Ligand SMILES: Nc1ncnc2c1ncn2[C@@H]1O[C@H](COP(=O)(O)OP(=O)(O)OP(=O)(O)O)[C@@H](O)[C@H]1O
């Protein structure tokens with residue numbers, strides 16, 4: 001199985017604030033890998049480190065065979081990674097363009113697709129998120145939280161990535177919508193063959209759709225393995241540092 005992402009012995013943080021300690025993770029082609037951990041464990045920091053948005057002190061990050069350790073975001077993204085940041089995030093980065101319509105957002109985000117494939121991809125996105133087709137002419141700033149999150153994920157898909165990193169895509173959504181989102185995440189992997197690194201608070205549902213999982217607690221990987229070999233009891237203990 002080809003490797004999409006490999007993180008080795010990663011030490012990273014923000015300036016002097018050390019967050020990650022000796023972190024190792026791998027994402028193989030076609031996998032959904034779930035990253036779980038309590039608040040403040042460093043999950044977002046790990047994703048930030050991969051795309052050059054946190055400070056890497058040592059270790060190595062390999063994306064699709066390229067060493068991207070310490071490379072700036074635009075160079076890493078070019079290689080085929082889309083990052084849907086947690087919202088709101090502490091960089092103050094909105095994950096959609098408020099003044100553009102849904103359709104304009106999708107077109108503006110397209111990269112790595114030929115002209116002919118752009119409209120085809122928009123159509124495929126409308127098939128997985130039918131609501132976005134209905135909303136195609138609405139300015140993004142008027143979307144509801146759930147709709148906004150659908151659009152943010154879709155903007156990632158417009159980049160035709162090999163790896164899609166989703167940071168808490170279901171945060172703040174109504175329970176019914178949460179289930180829908182999880183099935184869409186699975187569809188994205190199945191239909192587009194995109195590998196997914198998924199950070200989630202909703203551990204039970206994430207473990208259901210994931211192939212493998214990592215549990216990060218206070219900056220260290222405390223579990224790595226099959227999603228079937230970990231249950232909520234074990235997870236709760238790990239979260240408490242036991
Ligand atoms: N841009 C930043 N600058 C400085 N410190 C930061 C920054 N972002 C996060 N931190 C700190 O790094 C630590 C890890 O935060 P991180 O956001 O990675 O955790 P997380 O596991 O994603 O948590 P959550 O589940 O709440 O999203 C926290 O102590 C946080 O305060």
Ligand SMILES: [Mg+2]
Nearest residue numbers: 043044045086
């Ligand atoms: Mg986070």
